[in-house]
Amino acid sequence: MMPKAGEKPGKGSYKCEKCRYVAELQDNEELPVCPICKYTGYVKLS
Secondary structure, three states, X not given: OOOXXXXXXXXXXXXXXXXXXXXXXXXXXXXXXXXXXXXXXEEEOO
């Protein structure tokens, strides 16, 4: 299952599925809506 904006998937790097924006999350942080393209789906990188 792909993590989506608003979820707290855990510490790591998450790449937007559309524009390749990378969000770096710490423990208990929420994935944001992509600030570049406004997409909500991400792929975990690490």
